[in-house]
Amino acid sequence: xxxxxxxxxxxxxxxxxxxxxxxxxxxxxxxxxxxxxxxxxxxxxxxxxxxxxxxxxxxxxxxxxxxxxxxxxxxxxxxxxxxxxxxxxxxxxxxxxxxxxxxxxxxxxxxxxxxxxxxxxxxxxxxxxxxxxxxxxxxxxxxxxxxxxxxxxxxxxxxxxxxxxxxxxxxxxxxxxxxxxxxxxxxxxxxxxxxxxxxxxxxxxxxxxxxxxxxxxxxxxxxxxxxxxxxxxxxxxxxxxxxxxxxxxxxxxxxxxxxxxxxxxxxxxxxxxxxxxxxxxxxxxxxxxxxxxxxxxxxxxxxxxxxxxxxxxxxxxxxxxxxxxxxxxxxxxxxxxxxxxxxxxxxxxxxxxxxxxxxxxxxxxxxxxxxxxxxxxxxxxxxxxxxxxxxxxxxxxxxxxxxxxxxxxxxxxxxxxxxxxxxxxxxxxxxxxxxxxxxxxxxxxxxxxxxxxxxxxxxxxxxxxxxxxxxxxxxxxxxxxxxxxxxxxxxxxxxxxxxxxxxxxxxxxxxxx
Numbered sequence: 001x002x003x004x005x006x007x008x009x010x011x012x013x014x015x016x017x018x019x020x021x022x023x024x025x026x027x028x029x030x031x032x033x034x035x036x037x038x039x040x041x042x043x044x045x046x047x048x049x050x051x052x053x054x055x056x057x058x059x060x061x062x063x064x065x066x067x068x069x070x071x072x073x074x075x076x077x078x079x080x081x082x083x084x085x086x087x088x089x090x091x092x093x094x095x096x097x098x099x100x101x102x103x104x105x106x107x108x109x110x111x112x113x114x115x116x117x118x119x120x121x122x123x124x125x126x127x128x129x130x131x132x133x134x135x136x137x138x139x140x141x142x143x144x145x146x147x148x149x150x151x152x153x154x155x156x157x158x159x160x161x162x163x164x165x166x167x168x169x170x171x172x173x174x175x176x177x178x179x180x181x182x183x184x185x186x187x188x189x190x191x192x193x194x195x196x197x198x199x200x201x202x203x204x205x206x207x208x209x210x211x212x213x214x215x216x217x218x219x220x221x222x223x224x225x226x227x228x229x230x231x232x233x234x235x236x237x238x239x240x241x242x243x244x245x246x247x248x249x250x251x252x253x254x255x256x257x258x259x260x261x262x263x264x265x266x267x268x269x270x271x272x273x274x275x276x277x278x279x280x281x282x283x284x285x286x287x288x289x290x291x292x293x294x295x296x297x298x299x300x301x302x303x304x305x306x307x308x309x310x311x312x313x314x315x316x317x318x319x320x321x322x323x324x325x326x327x328x329x330x331x332x333x334x335x336x337x338x339x340x341x342x343x344x345x346x347x348x349x350x351x352x353x354x355x356x357x358x359x360x361x362x363x364x365x366x367x368x369x370x371x372x373x374x375x376x377x378x379x380x381x382x383x384x385x386x387x388x389x390x391x392x393x394x395x396x397x398x399x400x401x402x403x404x405x406x407x408x409x410x411x412x413x414x415x416x417x418x419x420x421x422x423x424x425x426x427x428x429x430x431x432x433x434x435x436x437x438x439x440x441x442x443x444x445x446x447x448x449x450x451x452x453x454x455x456x457x458x459x460x461x462x463x464x465x466x467x468x469x470x471x472x473x474x475x476x477x478x479x480x481x482x483x484x485x486x487x488x489x490x491x492x493x494x495x496x497x498x499x500x501x502x503x504x505x506x507x508x509x510x511x512x513x
Contacts, residue, residue, distance in 0.1 A: 004184065005041075005074030005075075009034060020227060021228045033070060038074070038147070041072065042149075042150070043147030045154070055103070057082065061231060080095075081209065081215070082095075091112065094174065097370070103127075110131060110134065126138065158180065158185070159182055162181045176370030177370070183366070194305075197250060201250055203217060204231070213254075250278065250281070280305070304324055312385065319398075334360070339361045356392075402417040409437070430455055441480075448478065448481075452483070
């Protein structure tokens with residue numbers, strides 16, 4: 001049975017005394033993890049929870065997160081991970097929309113949850129991790145201790161819902177993405193195959209578990225029987241220190257995390273032995289070509305993979321180490337069992353080398369959006385699914401994500417894809433970050449603007465940025481203007497909010513593109 005709880009039960013027998021989770025210098029073996037997961041599961045059963053009930057979880061990375069994922073999966077109770085950077089109304093919306101019956105938070109978010117409790121009478125079980133019980137909340141360890149150690153009695157099937165992950169909500173309300181056990185177990189198993197991960201590996205969980213990618217790779221390593229080293233939050237020096245301390249062999253990091261590592265002071269970089277690292281994985285936003293090369297120079301003994309995916313689709317495309325240097329701006333071939341199509345506005349296949357919207361089909365796909373048939377209708381087509389990204393395919397079958405459909409700008413009737421321009425500018429030695437958007441132009445409709453964050457201590461002019469593009473981009477693609485900022489706006493998942501950047505320039509326009 002392809003359910004996470006079933007496989008963790010088997011691994012508790014197979015790898016009984018082996019470390020499963022290391023967190024805050026404490027280790028849980030597979031046997032101990034399974035026992036604590038059973039107790040959590042049975043405690044919820046004793047509270048009357050049944051398959052299909054929802055429990056929201058809002059905390060930073062913690063060993064308890066893994067216990068909850070394992071325990072609740074055994075009884076078919078659905079986890080709803082909540083981004084801990086969200087605020088009251090946003091949290092209220094997710095709890096209501098998901099029909100969550102329980103809520104588990106770490107101590108630092110107690111006040112946030114308690115402030116919205118009067119509007120959430122459906123919550124009948126509130127647990128607090130690393131904190132003391134209150135009038136409304138029960139201490140996590142007290143609740144866990146109330147459960148029995150034996151395997152819980154529940155009938156969970158692989159097509160049952162594992163969790164509901166909410167999208168970042170860069171436009172409109174976040175959507176609940178319904179993910180089955182089968183989807184994520186197959187994703188984890190196939191990822192272990194694709195990235196050559198097994199029971200000898202030690203995986204660093206540095207990204208927030210509420211996010212789809214860290215969740216996927218956490219599941220991957222546990223399914224394979226390896227060890228997780230969990231960081232509560234990302235800290236560049238702590239990452240380097242623990243790679244040396246625990247001989248960590250693989251990790252997933254978002255591009256911004258790689259940037260922090262690469263720009264850590266040289267004396268800190270040289271302080272630690274990172275030679276154990278052999279597999280690096282990136283996704284979340286495109287890795288600029290120069291950043292890829294810098295990563296490979298820094299982690300000299302490691303293979304670098306970059307994948308394209310989403311909460312809805314898990315891993316869709318992956319570029320392997322053998323191709324990552326020769327294929328610029330490429331996200332590789334389809335992940336195993338994934339079928340891709342590139343379609344035009346009429347849902348017809350485009351010719352090779354032409355831009356179209358990427359659709360894909362795979363056993364890893366979401367079951368649908370929770371209580372949102374309109375979103376389902378807009379995203380599915382003949383069994384294929386899209387998140388609205390524009391792509392091309394080359395003569396070798398490699399795919400390239402050109403841009404988000406919504407980020408494309410049109411100048412003088414010509415489609416311009418900001419990512420291509422950003423790739424060029426990221427190679428500028430004085431530029432740390434850049435976002436390219438379309439701004440109002442009385443003649444062309446839109447013109448290209450680059451919004452730049454310069455590296456620390458560097459001074460740049462707009463003219464220098466524009467001149468840098470000479471010979472690297474067609475004239476109509478070059479920025480017509482450049483603004484400099486200290487930092488770019490991001491959503492709670494770290495993605496650049498181009499909508500926020502664009503709104504400043506389109507605010508007083510009669511027509512907003």
